[in-house]
Amino acid sequence: MKDLIRKNILKLQAYSSARDEYKAQAEVYLDANENPFDNGINRYPDPYQMDLKQKISEIKNIPLDNIFLGNGSDEVLDLIIRIFCEPGVDNIIICPPTYGMYKVLADVNNIEIKETVLKDDFSLNSEEIIDVANEKTKLLMLCSPNNPSGNSIPNSELKSLLSVLNCMVLMDEAYVDFSDKESALSLLNRYPNLIVSQTLSKAWGMAGIRVGMAFASAEIIQVMNKVKPPYNINVLSQEMAIENLEAITLYERNLKTILSQKEWLINELRKFANVEKIYPSDANFLLVKFVDSSFVFRELQTRGIILRDRSQQVLCEQCLRITIGTEEENNKLITQLKEIIL
Ligand SMILES: *Cc1c(COP(=O)(O)O)cnc(C)c1O
Numbered sequence: 001m002k003d004l005i006r007k008n009i010l011k012l013q014a015y016s017s018a019r020d021e022y023k024a025q026a027e028v029y030l031d032a033n034e035n036p037f038d039n040g041i042n043r044y045p046d047p048y049q050m051d052l053k054q055k056i057s058e059i060k061n062i063p064l065d066n067i068f069l070g071n072g073s074d075e076v077l078d079l080i081i082r083i084f085c086e087p088g089v090d091n092i093i094i095c096p097p098t099y100g101m102y103k104v105l106a107d108v109n110n111i112e113i114k115e116t117v118l119k120d121d122f123s124l125n126s127e128e129i130i131d132v133a134n135e136k137t138k139l140l141m142l143c144s145p146n147n148p149s150g151n152s153i154p155n156s157e158l159k160s161l162l163s164v165l166n167c168m169v170l171m172d173e174a175y176v177d178f179s180d181k182e183s184a185l186s187l188l189n190r191y192p193n194l195i196v197s198q199t200l201s202k203a204w205g206m207a208g209i210r211v212g213m214a215f216a217s218a219e220i221i222q223v224m225n226k227v228k229p230p231y232n233i234n235v236l237s238q239e240m241a242i243e244n245l246e247a248i249t250l251y252e253r254n255l256k257t258i259l260s261q262k263e264w265l266i267n268e269l270r271k272f273a274n275v276e277k278i279y280p281s282d283a284n285f286l287l288v289k290f291v292d293s294s295f296v297f298r299e300l301q302t303r304g305i306i307l308r309d310r311s312q313q314v315l316c317e318q319c320l321r322i323t324i325g326t327e328e329e330n331n332k333l334i335t336q337l338k339e340i341i342l
Pocket residue numbers: 071072073074075099143147172174198199200201202207210211212
């Protein structure tokens with residue numbers, strides 16, 4: 001695993017913040033050039049977010065040393081690319097159609113992208129992934145449940161890839177809380193080349209405070225801590241995250257509502273003649289193939305309902321992605337669809 005990390009990163013001397021150099025409680029802090037007048041946000045945040053991590057550790061049943069928190073998953077993914085991939089030299093494998101940020105982050109970092117398109121049913125083409133991987137492949141980016149298709153990668157398939165490949169495998173589980181399939185977290189102990197990322201943005205309803213999580217071996221977490229900006233999660237986000245993670249009853253109720261609304265929406269959408277296919281989804285969205293998706297998209301937009309047009313993506317011709325809303329929002333969608341496509 002150490003061999004996969006860029007040499008400059010291994011050698012890197014991390015920035016040592018005031019809070020790194022003095023960790024215990026003190027009476028007077030005159031070490032960080034902060035403003036001394038208390039307004040609730042005058043002090044720098046905890047650089048390692050220990051209170052928030054403690055909460056996440058309890059919920060996920062993962063030890064503190066195996067948890068990293070980022071300013072959204074986007075920061076987590078960017079860090080992982082920068083830690084393992086040498087710009088202009090190494091490559092990563094992605095499996096379209098999938099989350100667009102993988103390509104953008106690789107492009108920003110000048111990392112070559114190898115694309116292995118999913119099979120027609122959106123399952124992984126593992127044979128091709130193994131074929132395509134070479135000695136410069138440092139990272140395979142997988143997404144389960146996959147955005148935009150909604151299906152999951154079975155752990156059995158992930159395990160085969162983890163044992164065969166000589167690169168890191170990042171499993172992006174942004175939507176895993178909506179799924180009844182087993183999370184890849186259960187494989188962490190056995191596979192040092194596995195990194196699982198999750199987020200508070202979706203099922204936990206905290207997209208606005210930007211908190212993403214990575215779960216990996218303690219060695220990898222240490223390297224991520226070394227590379228990250230010192231105060232990457234602000235005070236307000238840490239406080240809000242803890243508060244909302246404690247509201248488990250509300251979380252579970254909302255999750256249940258979203259899942260039952262998904263079933264309702266599937267049922268209603270099935271009745272439309274111009275809905276060709278509703279793909280099975282383990283997430284909080286549906287990928288729906290229409291007879292004329294651009295017509296549906298435009299008509300809904302003029303009526304104030306915005307869907308995500310995925311029709312330009314490979315394997316997604318005529319497809320729109322529909323996020324499950326509240327009961328009221330979903331009703332509006334169906335009502336408007338009835339007016340558009342009788
Ligand atoms: C929404 C989403 C995320 C979440 O990103 P954040 O930066 O944590 O908000 C990550 N991965 C995928 C595939 C997503 O769809």
